[in-house]
Amino acid sequence: MADQILFFIEVVVGGLLAGTMYSLVALGFVLIYKASATFNFSQGAMVFFAVLAFVGFMQDFNVPFVLAFFLAVFLMIIVGLCTERLVLRPLMNQSEDTLLMATIGLGYVLEGLAQAMWGVEVRRLDLGIKDFPIPWIADNLKLFISAIDLTAGIVAFGMIIGLTLLFKYTKMGLGLRAVADDAGAASSIGIPLKHIMLLVWSAAGVVALVAGMMWGARAGVQFALVDLALKALPVLIIGGFSSIPGAIIGGLLIGAVEKVLEVYIGPFFGGAIEGWAPYVLAIFFLLYRPEGLFGEKIIRRV
């Protein structure tokens, strides 16, 4: 019995830690949604693009780790700059659906560019952290928790705290929130819209890079990252599109629930139900609480 409880805890903890990776991707979505009311469908592609560039710099050009990281950050800022200038600005004041479709196109561009530049083969990314259970925890608590999962969890947690503080307590954060609420009104009182957009897209790019590094270290840097990143969408629905804590809790919830379902119910159906379980969970949330756990209720008028 005790073994079963331990196993259950292990499954849940593993799920929660894997869920932090979804949270990291979802965080990028939330950042952009908060500042520009744009559903950035290309966030998954940005994850892939960023980490592939990072690994590419390291492996093809023998750039040291830290430099490669900053080069990748720089690249993501350029991507943010180009997106703001070439996609968002011409589409200003268009409907949400139009913007969403444009970001689907943007995602295709990023995926294509990344593969054209760095090739399509799976690349290994070694962060120096092993995907093995941490011995200390395994010995003392009898729980097997992967070191990389734990690192990802800590990194995600740190980023969340940083971003929440940024949004809540800095002048820049206030500007971001003002722009998100009403871009026209915000720019009329002198908030530099362009700078805010650039900042937010760059921040989303950096978040994408970190998320990609965590994913990549675990499963290899490959195209499948884009599909994995799609799971951030149900996370957002559960957490609410405009809430940073929501992204985190949604991610944790999805991670834990899909693992528990997979381990305990999956075998009855031949497994692999984690492929769709998050989406079905999201549908139930949509029926019960369409604005998500922490989202703002949107009232539509004629």
Added chain:
Amino acid sequence: MKPIFMTYTRGDLINLAILLIVGVVVIPMTVSSGYWYTSILIPWLCLALATIGQQIIMGYTGQLALGAAGFMAAGAFACFNLILRVPGIPFVAALLISGLIAAAFGILFGLPSLRVRGIYLMVATLASQFFIIWMIDKFGWFKNYDSSGIITAQDIVIMGKPFTSPVEMYLVIVAVVTPMTLIAMNMARGSTGRNWMSVRDMDIAAESMGVSLLKTKLQAFAISSFYCGVAGALFAFTYLKSLEPVAFDIKLSFKVLFMVILGGLGTINGAFIGAAFILLFPVLLNYIGNNVFHGAIDATIISAIEQVVFGVLMIIFMIYEPLGMAKLWETIKIKIAGLFSKK
């Protein structure tokens, strides 16, 4: 987005007659190479039919659904099982019933559309995409307990005559696609279509005018997935000639979405233009790669370039011509007509 209302004039009927003559008589008599049928005409018409389905839900009813490939898979495997398990079922009947089965899935997964819209709905429809493919993959019954994962599709037999050569299969597709296209056009311009468009343009206003959102949205989902289901069955039986769930993954859904957007939202002929473009552009790119650069460019690079071009085009169309290539084509036609009338 302003809808393009179509009215049938004598000119339209003449155009239709010319298209039919070209499609049914001229092409089968002049084009003899199997390549044209198996690699271009057959997939083009199948995907155009699926695109009409996506067009109905997205272009006309304004519901951002992203699960066309899931419904196509439902249709394809329904058709396979019907022919396998119901002895003596006519192919056309199997095709229609598989469309209805896909429509049932469409209604089921369309239910969230009553509560949500935009990207929320997109996520809900993604559930259908992943769930249907998983279901087919994991329950052996759907695949007749075939362990290889790839099942050969049965031959198409209509009235005791097998239709197996490329030309014959092409004719079967034309015989299905033509009436379905005409019906779609009629629905789109009739009261059904106006209800759809009123929901698209402002659902709350439509509701207060007496349009039932429940009925209109679910009807659009049902009809849309019916088209996708039939298209999927045709796609599997004539183009793929095999049934495997992987062929209907999310990439195909995105492809159909691109066909709708590049072709032009809210136009039926845009479905054909979009499908042709998405299908032919990679062919062209490969041709350039092989003949201009003599294979110096790697095939993976070419497909990456293709992706970039599609993405860029999508953004450009969103910015400059949200109504897509169909509208572009109309504009060009009017410009050309203007040139001639001045003389």
